[in-house]
Amino acid sequence: MRLLTHNMLSSNIKGVANGFPLGIEVEKVIEKQVELSADFLRNLFPKIEWKALVDAARTMGYAELPEEVDSSMLDSNEFLTKFHHALLELHLEEGALVCPETGRRFPVTKGIPNMLLHEDEV
Amino acid sequence: MKLKQLEGLLGDLQQFSNPKAELEQYPTGPHIASRILFTAENSFGDVSNKVVADLGCGCGTLGAAAALLGAEQVIGIDIDSQSLEIASQNAEDLELDINFIQSDIKNLGWRGQIVDTVVMNPPFGTRTKGADMDFLFVALKIASQAVYSLHKTSTRDHIKRAALRDFNASSAEVLCELRFDVPQLYKFHKKKEVDIAVDLWRFVPKDNQGKEGKDT
Ligand SMILES: C[S@@+](CC[C@H](N)C(=O)[O-])C[C@H]1O[C@@H](n2cnc3c(N)ncnc32)[C@H](O)[C@@H]1O
Numbered sequence: 397m398r399l400l401t402h403n404m405l406s407s408n409i410k411g412v413a414n415g416f417p418l419g420i421e422v423e424k425v426i427e428k429q430v431e432l433s434a435d436f437l438r439n440l441f442p443k444i445e446w447k448a449l450v451d452a453a454r455t456m457g458y459a460e461l462p463e464e465v466d467s468s469m470l471d472s473n474e475f476l477t478k479f480h481h482a483l484l485e486l487h488l489e490e491g492a493l494v495c496p497e498t499g500r501r502f503p504v505t506k507g508i509p510n511m512l513l514h515e516d517e518v
Numbered sequence: 519m520k521l522k523q524l525e526g527l528l529g530d531l532q533q534f535s536n537p538k539a540e541l542e543q544y545p546t547g548p549h550i551a552s553r554i555l556f557t558a559e560n561s562f563g564d565v566s567n568k569v570v571a572d573l574g575c576g577c578g579t580l581g582a583a584a585a586l587l588g589a590e591q592v593i594g595i596d597i598d599s600q601s602l603e604i605a606s607q608n609a610e611d612l613e614l615d616i617n618f619i620q621s622d623i624k625n626l627g628w629r630g631q632i633v634d635t636v637v638m639n640p641p642f643g644t645r646t647k648g649a650d651m652d653f654l655f656v657a658l659k660i661a662s663q664a665v666y667s668l669h670k671t672s673t674r675d676h677i678k679r680a681a682l683r684d685f686n687a688s689s690a691e692v693l694c695e696l697r698f699d700v701p702q703l704y705k706f707h708k709k710k711e712v713d714i715a716v717d718l719w720r721f722v723p724k725d726n727q728g729k730e731g732k733d734t
Contacts, residue, residue, distance in 0.1 A: 400569075400591055400632070401617045404660075408627030416629045428615060436567050436590045443632045484591070508602055511621040518625055 397488045397507050399452050403444055405509070407495035407502075409517045417448035419494035420455045421501070426489045432480045438470050444483070453482040524586055525552035531608045533577050534601060541598055542641035542649070544700050546579050546668075554637060554666055554718060555583035557693060562720070564664045565589050568634040571660065573623055573653055578605030578616065580637045585614040592616045593633070595623065624652050631662040639668045642716075651680060658685045658723050665723065671695055671715035681721055688724045692717045 407415030450461045460478045462469075469475040492501040493509050500517075503510050528548035537543035546554075559565040566588030572581035575594030585592045594616055596602050602618045609616040621627075640653035650669055657665045658681065665687075669677050674692065681687040698716040 397617050397619075398591070401593060401619070404593075404629055404632050405619070406627035406629050408625050415627050430615060433567060433590060440569075440632065443630055445629070506603075506606065508599075508606065508618045508620055510599070511619060511625075511627065512597070513622070513625050 397504060397509055398484055399449055399456070399486055399488075400440075400483045402452050402488070402493070403449055403483075405493065405511070407493075407497070407500065408511075409495060409498055409500060409513060412495060412497045415495060415497065417445065417452065417496065418502070419496060420452055420488060421492040421494060422456060422488065423490040424488075425456045426487045427485050428487060430484055432476065434470075434476055437476055437479055437483075440483075441467065441470060441479070449482060453486065456486050456488065458482055458486055519586060521552055521556050524556060524583060525549060527586060527612065528552055528579055528583055530611075531577060531579055531582060532604050535604065536600065538598065540645050542645055543576060543598070543601065545577060546639040547699070548579065550668075550696060550698070551579045551583050554668075555580065555587055557718075558584075558635065558637065558664070558666055558720075559587045562664060564635040564666075568663070569593070569632055570635045570637060571595065571633045571657075573636060573638040573657055574640050575605055575618070576601045576639075578608050578618075580639065581605070581616055582608060582612060582614055584635075584637060585609070585616055586612070589635075594618045595621055595626065597622045623656050626656060626660075628656075628660050631660065633660045634663040636661040636665045636667070638666070642670050642714075643673075650677075654681060654721075655685050658687055658721060661723050663722070665719075665721040667719050667721070668696075668698070668716050669719060671717050674717055677717075677719065681719075686724050687721045689720075689722045691720050693720050694718050 525548045533545040569591045570584040570589040572594045581592045581594040636657040641649040643650035681690040700712045
C-alpha cells in the first residue's frame with residue numbers, strides 16, 4: 397500500500413469523529429521504483445494532507461520530506477523526487493493501520509489493509 | 519495501446535475460482551472491460567495520468583485495464599479477501615502496481631477528492647436490494663471527475679433520478695446499452711447463461727470543493 401492510499405483512508409468506526417490520519421505500525425516496508433511524472437505530482441499536491449504524509453513517511457523510515465511546504469517548491473526537482481518517493485514508491489507490505497481515536501488496529505497483509513468493521517463498530 | 523491488445527491482456531487474467539452468489543461475484547469480461555476503459559480514455563481523457571478507483575473490484579479486471587492505459591494510481595476495493603488475492607496476483611502477473619483495500623463499500627472511511635475517476639461493475643442489487651445504489655452513492659462522493667458504472671437497463675430512470683437529485687451528480691448519461699452474460703455460476707440459474715440488458719453510464723460529480731476532509 398502506497399502512502400497516497402494512506403492519505404485517503406480513514407477510520408469509519410461508529411462514534412469516531414475524526415478517523416484521519418490512520419497511524420501506521422510497520423512490520424515490513426518495500427520500495428518499488430516508478431517513473432516520476434511532474435505534472436501528476438503538481439496536480440495532486442493541493443489535495444494531499446501534508447502533515448499526514450510527512451509523519452507516515454517518517455514512520456516508514458523516510459525522513460527527507462520538509463515539514464513546511466508551499467507550492468513554489470513544486471518547481472524544484474529535488475523536492476519533486478522526494479515527494480514522489482514518499483507518496484508512490486514506499487509501500488507498507490506488512491503491519492497495521494491504527495484508528496487515531498480508538499486505537500483499533502486494521503491489519504495490513506501482503507500490502508492489503510483489512511478495513512472491515514465488526515458488527516458493533518458499524 | 520490498441521483495443522485488441524488491451525482485450526487480449528485482460529483475457530489472460532484469472533477469474534473468481536469460487537464465486538459467492540450473495541456478493542454477486544461474476545467477472546466483468548475482457549470484452550466489456552476493455553471497451554469501458556478505452557472509451558473513458560479516448561473519448562473523455564479520464565484514465566491516463568489519473569487516480570482511478572475500481573469499486574467492487576473482484577478479480578480486478580477494470581482496475582488492471584485502467585493501469586494498462588496509463589493511470590498513475592489505481593485502487594481496487596472489495597469486501598472479499600479471496601477475490602482480492604486473485605486480483606493482487608493478476609496485477610503482479612501483468613507487472614502493474616495496484617493498491618487493494620478490503621472494505622465493505624457501505625462503511626468505507628475516506629477523505630478528500632484525490633480520486634479522479636471511478637470505474638465499477640457493482641452488484642446489480644439482485645441479491646442485496648439497494649447494493650447498486652450504495653456503490654453509486656460512494657462513487658459520486660469520492661470521485662472528482664467522472665464515474666463509469668454498469669447498471670441494469672430496467673433501472674435506468676431510477677438511476678438517473680437518484681444520481682442527479684440525491685447523489686451529487688451534475689450529469690448522468692447512458693453511453694451505450696450492452697448485453698451482459700451472467701454465466702451460470704449459481705444453482706438457482708436454470709439456463710446456462712443469463713443474458714441481461716445493461717447500461718454503461720458516465721456520471722460527472724458536481725464540483726466537490728468545500729467537502730474536503732469529510733468522511734463518506
Ligand atoms: C459483479 S462483481 C465485479 C467484478 C469485477 N469487476 C471483476 O472484473 O472481477 C461485484 C463485486 O462486488 C463485490 N461486492 C459486493 N458487495 C460488496 C460490498 N458491500 N462492498 C464491497 N464489495 C462488494 C463482490 O465481492 C464482487 O467482487
